[in-house]
Amino acid sequence: MRTFTVDLNPERDVTLEATLYDAPSPEEQPTPLEHPRPAVIICPGGGYQFLSQREADPVAAEFLAKGFDTFVLRYSIREHAKGANPAIDAARSVRWVRAHAAELGVDPQRVAFLGFSAGGHVTGMIGTSWQSEDLLAAERDEYDRLVAAGVESNSGLLEFSSRPDAIVPCYAVFSMDWPDDSSREWLTFGDCLANVTDQVPPTFLWTTNEDAVVPPTQSLRFATALAEAGVPFEYHHFDRGEHGLSTSTPVANADRASLPENADAWIDLCADWLRATWTGR
Template sequence: MRNFTVEFNPERNVTLEATVFDLPSPDEQPTSLESPRPAVIICPGGGYEFLSQREADPVAAGFLAKGFDTFVLRYSIREHAIGLNPLIDAARAVRWVRLHAADLGVDPTRIAFLGFSAGGHVSGMIGTRWDEPSLHEAERAEYEALTARGLDANVGLLDVSPRPDAIVPCYAVFNFDWVDDRTDEISFSDSIAAVTDQTPPTFLWTTNEDNVVPPTQSLRFATALSDAGVPFEYHHFARGEHGLSTATPVANADRVSLPENAHAWLDLCASWLRATWGR
């Protein structure tokens, strides 16, 4: 197993934390490890104010156990969560994993982008806005500026696509039309209206007891996917509060009780991804 962190933008503290299986050794062939492997990029939630640890490491561990390489994206938050910044971070993460797929042992055609709450908002944006010309122009300017300052992680990224091969929004925000006092400072923040037939296959879930992000956000996104003919799977669990992460004790040590079946989402998601990708 290899663990390392890639520095994307030090000015905004944007990094990608990778945990990947070792590449198979020729001396050990045939190997029981799948190669190349599917990958999941994980965006923790936190209302663009912090990054929830319960929605980072426990989720990565869960997908590692399913044979996925994992990447936790520490994206732009607080004063940096404006304009195109979060979307640039998401696009850069997909591009970086795809560009370096061979060295990582990742299948470049099986990269999922998963996010919780505000991180789910990021996943909705990259799933619906990945082909925006203004995004690509902003990416080019940022990557060239960072490369000129000696940061080489952004070199060559524009040579590969930023479109994920699937998105996984978890109790996600998809727009802000339900918030009375928010000044919308993030560009392309409405993912519901932006769904097209080019939106990647989607697995999404929420709970009916979520009192932070209305569960209707996920329902409306699922409806938009259905209208556009996008393959999707949608789970609406009856019980469970906001921020469940894996909905297991390891991610919820501060909670007295957990819903009886919401933890099933991770197994369902991993199986759905493999079935959707055909392997």
């Protein structure tokens, strides 16, 4: 197993934490393990104020067990979560994984982007706005500045696509039209519902009916928009479960006395759906 952290933007403390299977041994050919592997970039939630521990490491562990290489994106939060910043972070993480796919052992055509709550909003933004010329211009300006400042991780990234091969928004925010928070500065690409087109990658999304923090109608409205745009998707609406379930397993919920009986099924469902969606790639 290999683990390391890439500094993507020190100005905003944006990093990408990689946990990868070892590269194939030259002495053992062909490798008995899948190579190259599918990858998943994980975006924890936290209301753009913090990054939830329960939605980072436990999720990576589950997808590692399913044969995915994993990357936890620690994106812009608090005073840095404004304008295009989180969308730039998401786009850059996809480009970086593709740019380094060969050395990572990752299949560059099987890169999923997965996020929870506010991280699900970041997921929705990259899924609906990856092709935006305004986002590309904002990326180019930031990369040029960081490369000039000696941040080598951004060099040459624009040669690679920022479009994920699938997105997985989990009990996500897709539009800020429901909270009464007029003081919050809107994110440039924040209205994911309005930005849905047929260019959105295949999508797996889920939520719960008992979520009292992000209305489950957010996911339902996004699924409806995907259907109207002709985007392939799979949608799971679990009856029970409060906000922030992450994997809905005890390892991610030690602070909760009980868990819903079946919401943890989303992990197997999602991994199977991703592999089926990418069959033949």
